[in-house]
Amino acid sequence: MGSKPVLLFGITILLISSVVGDEFKEEIFFKPLPPTHLYSFFQFVTLVNSGFSYEHSHLSPRSLGEIISRFQVEELHLTLTEGQWRHHQWGYPVLDAAPGAELYAWFSPDIRDIDTQWRKLSATLSGLFCASLNFIDNFNTVVPQMALSPSGAFKSTQNVTSLLRYASLPREMVCTENLTPWKKLLPCESNRGFSALLNSRMIHNTNYHSIGVHVRKKCASKDCTETELEIKQTVALVYDYKIIESADWSFRRLFGQGLPGACPLSSSSKVYVDISSNSTQPFTLHPPPNDIVISNRGGSEVQLAVYNINADGQMINIFSKHDKLNKLVVTTPPPLYFNRYVLGYGKEFGGIVTELVNNHWTSINVVVLENGPWWLPIQLSSLRINGEAESKLVLSQYYSPGRSRQKPYHLELLLKLPPRSTTTITVDFEFVFLKWQEYPPDANHGFYIGSALIAANMPTARNYTSLPITGSTFDSIVNASMQWYPILFRSNGAMVSLPTPDFSMPYNVICLACTVVALAFGPLHNICTKELVLKPVGSPLSLRQRIMNLFKRTKE
Numbered sequence: 009m010g011s012k013p014v015l016l017f018g019i020t021i022l023l024i025s026s027v028v029g030d031e032f033k034e035e036i037f038f039k040p041l042p043p044t045h046l047y048s049f050f051q052f053v054t055l056v057n058s059g060f061s062y063e064h065s066h067l068s069p070r071s072l073g074e075i076i077s078r079f080q081v082e083e084l085h086l087t088l089t090e091g092q093w094r095h096h097q098w099g100y101p102v103l104d105a106a107p108g109a110e111l112y113a114w115f116s117p118d119i120r121d122i123d124t125q126w127r128k129l130s131a132t133l134s135g136l137f138c139a140s141l142n143f144i145d146n147f148n149t150v151v152p153q154m155a156l157s158p159s160g161a162f163k164s165t166q167n168v169t170s171l172l173r174y175a176s177l178p179r180e181m182v183c184t185e186n187l188t189p190w191k192k193l194l195p196c197e198s199n200r201g202f203s204a205l206l207n208s209r210m211i212h213n214t215n216y217h218s219i220g221v222h223v224r225k226k227c228a229s230k231d232c233t234e235t236e237l238e239i240k241q242t243v244a245l246v247y248d249y250k251i252i253e254s255a256d257w258s259f260r261r262l263f264g265q266g267l268p269g270a271c272p273l274s275s276s277s278k279v280y281v282d283i284s285s286n287s288t289q290p291f292t293l294h295p296p297p298n299d300i301v302i303s304n305r306g307g308s309e310v311q312l313a314v315y316n317i318n319a320d321g322q323m324i325n326i327f328s329k330h331d332k333l334n335k336l337v338v339t340t341p342p343p344l345y346f347n348r349y350v351l352g353y354g355k356e357f358g359g360i361v362t363e364l365v366n367n368h369w370t371s372i373n374v375v376v377l378e379n380g381p382w383w384l385p386i387q388l389s390s391l392r393i394n395g396e397a398e399s400k401l402v403l404s405q406y407y408s409p410g411r412s413r414q415k416p417y418h419l420e421l422l423l424k425l426p427p428r429s430t431t432t433i434t435v436d437f438e439f440v441f442l443k444w445q446e447y448p449p450d451a452n453h454g455f456y457i458g459s460a461l462i463a464a465n466m467p468t469a470r471n472y473t474s475l476p477i478t479g480s481t482f483d484s485i486v487n488a489s490m491q492w493y494p495i496l497f498r499s500n501g502a503m504v505s506l507p508t509p510d511f512s513m514p515y516n517v518i519c520l521a522c523t524v525v526a527l528a529f530g531p532l533h534n535i536c537t538k539e540l541v542l543k544p545v546g547s548p549l550s551l552r553q554r555i556m557n558l559f560k561r562t563k564e
Contacts, residue, residue: 030067031055032195032274034202038257038328039282040289041098042339044250045215046257049102050202050243052194055236057228067273068239069193071136076223076237079129080116082171083158084223088139090182091216091246092500096345096365103242105218106459106498109139109180114158115171123149126173137221138185144175147382150418153406155377155461156496160224161235176379178456178501179448182217184208190219193241194271200319201271205263206243216246256291258327266325270317279315279326286311290331343368343468344425348460348499355439355507359390362433362460362499366425370467373403373424376433377461380417382410383440384457384504388419390436401431412440439506447508454503462497 037049056068065073076084087105111130115122127145134141153169162168187208191198198204211217220242228234247262249255259266270277281293283300297313315326345365352358360380366372380386388407393399403422410417425431448455549557 030057032067032271033276034271034274035276035278035280036202036205037102037280037282040285040291041246043097044248044255045098046247046249046262047098047101048245048247048262050206050245051102052203052241054195054239055226056239057236067195068237072193072221072223072239073237075129075132075136079125079132080119081113081129081223082116082162082225083114083160084221085113086111086133086137086222087218087220088137088180088182088186089216089218090212091214091218093216093246093498095497096341096347097339098246099342100495100497101244103220103222103244104495104497105220105244106176106178107501108176108178108456108458109141110176110498111141111144112152112156112172112174114162114168115173117171119171122171122173130175137189140177140180143177147414148177148379148416149173149175150377150379150408150416152377152420152461154375154404154420154422155463157494158224160238161227161232162225174379176458178458182219183212187211187219190221190241193221193239195273196271200268200321201274202267202277202317203271204268205259205265207264210262210264211243211245213251214245215248215251216244218242218244220244256327256329259325261327266323267317268323269321270319272319274319277317277319279317281313281315281326281328283311283313284309291328292331294327294329341365341367343466344372344374344464344497346462346497346499348502350457350502350504351434352436355505357436357438358504359434359436360386360457360502364423364425364431364433364462366427366429366431368467369427371424371427372467373422373465375461375463376421376423377463378417378419378435379458379460380410380419380437381455381457382412382414382416383442383446383455383506384417385410385438385440386417386419387436387438390434391419392432392434393423394432395434401425439504441507444509447511451508451511452505454505457502457504459498459501462499464495464497465492466495467492 031054033051033053033055035051035053037047037051039047039049041047054068056073075081087103087110089105089107089110092107093101093104111133113126113129115125119125123146126149130141130144133139151169151172152174156169156172156174158168187206191203191206194201194203196203198206220240222238222240222242224238224240225235226238228236247257252261254261267279281297283291283293293313298316299314301312301314303310303312317324344367347363347365349361350358351361360378362376362378364374364376378386388409391397393401401423403424405422406418406420408415408418419435421433423431423433
């Protein structure tokens with residue numbers, strides 16, 4: 009940041025000329041998903057130099073920067089998701105997200121009380137994004153030991169896992185109130201650039217939509233002595249061809265308008281379209297792309313059509329026209345996919361089952377994290393792997409018992425999945441009775457269980473979706489010589505029905521009591537307050553009584 013002092017009326021004023029090193033990029037990625045869906049991914053990346061001061065922000069959002077600085081956050085990941093990603097049909101997304109709200113962060117080693125800073129961070133982000141993150145507390149927060157690792161530059165001499173906190177709110181709903189403050193963090197907000205396409209009316213009409221904010225530190229030099237801050241904002245959308253009423257998509261059909269050029273503050277604005285499926289579902293892009301990039305990684309070849317967008321303000325409408333739509337398309341499942349469901353009947357005992365399918369010809373090491381809420385006690389003694397209490401597939405295990413209304417149940421398993429196999433993880437739980445104030449307004453709807461985290465070292469990058477840009481989540485994945493690809497998944501959520509009292513009984517009692525009191529109050533009030541006065545016989549009639557007697561005679 010360049011500056012120079014100026015003497016004015018005896019007062020020295022420091023003039024800030026400009027911020028050096030700030031850079032902003034924006035990308036859109038489109039990919040057809042079998043059988044009848046379209047994947048759209050927005051990514052906005054802001055790079056900030058290490059000597060940046062949040063009091064004089066240039067391209068980065070000042071509000072978010074002050075939160076990172078105030079609570080000494082080294083790395084932050086926040087997602088708000090509505091819907092469920094179908095891994096077995098669609099493959100892997102660019103960034104996976106759990107249904108509802110998910111927040112996890114690494115803090116600086118200098119912090120003494122991380123739990124207090126964690127609660128303050130969630131409450132502040134709740135006000136910034138108009139979400140219910142203030143409900144995050146110790147009773148739904150865990151400290152993952154094996155599932156999560158920092159994706160950026162992290163300098164710490166102590167255990168990194170002790171500086172990590174993770175929480176999820178599977179019941180959280182995503183609406184326009186979350187999207188509006190999210191767009192205000194961008195340099196051009198929603199006026200210019202790719203963010204102008206994010207119309208809430210069109211976004212919430214999709215099968216799956218997710219918004220996220222990811223903050224981390226990156227190495228600015230080869231020896232990593234200098235770092236820079238990366239603020240990444242993402243939006244993932246999945247459109248159904250039945251909703252847009254055609255397999256031919258365009259900007260106007262997906263977002264209700266064309267693209268009004270690039271953001272003037274952006275150094276790179278590109279649109280990527282995956283054209284690898286042209287062999288089975290041939291389609292033509294209009295206008296023709298500026299370039300075609302071939303990405304080879306992990307034995308998988310991906311062809312991407314690239315459009316370079318300028319900030320000239322000219323309206324652009326990229327559209328795709330299918331030559332011949334083949335409805336019978338045979339899809340190959342990804343190397344690893346999973347499923348999760350709930351067992352049991354009645355209101356006493358139940359169980360959670362997680363199925364992991366290894367479709368690859370080699371074994372895969374995975375870490376499964378189960379975050380059980382305190383009102384669903386998990387019995388570790390009932391843990392079974394493929395029906396066995398003790399299995400050789402378990403390489404490592406971590407279990408932290410929960411405590412009622414204080415901390416959740418935390419279970420992590422390091423498994424080695426055999427090739428071409430299905431591994432089933434089953435753990436039982438008990439139903440508990442809650443206090444009447446702890447039930448939600450729609451208690452009979454059920455209670456949501458958060459998604460399980462599945463971290464895997466994939467031996468192949470097949471079915472993995474990523475962009476060939478510097479701002480990707482895993483920059484090293486662009487290297488085709490890698491032997492393992494770290495990927496983090498979220499399973500589908502689950503719902504259980506806890507023993508729920510009949511809330512209509514208090515309502516009936518209140519109505520009956522109020523009716524009885526109302527009926528008894530009237531006569532008692534009249535008897536106690538009214539005064540009986542005897543009227544003497546033969547007294548002169550009043551004018552009112554005379555008029556009433558006149559009307560009576562007329563009727564007779």
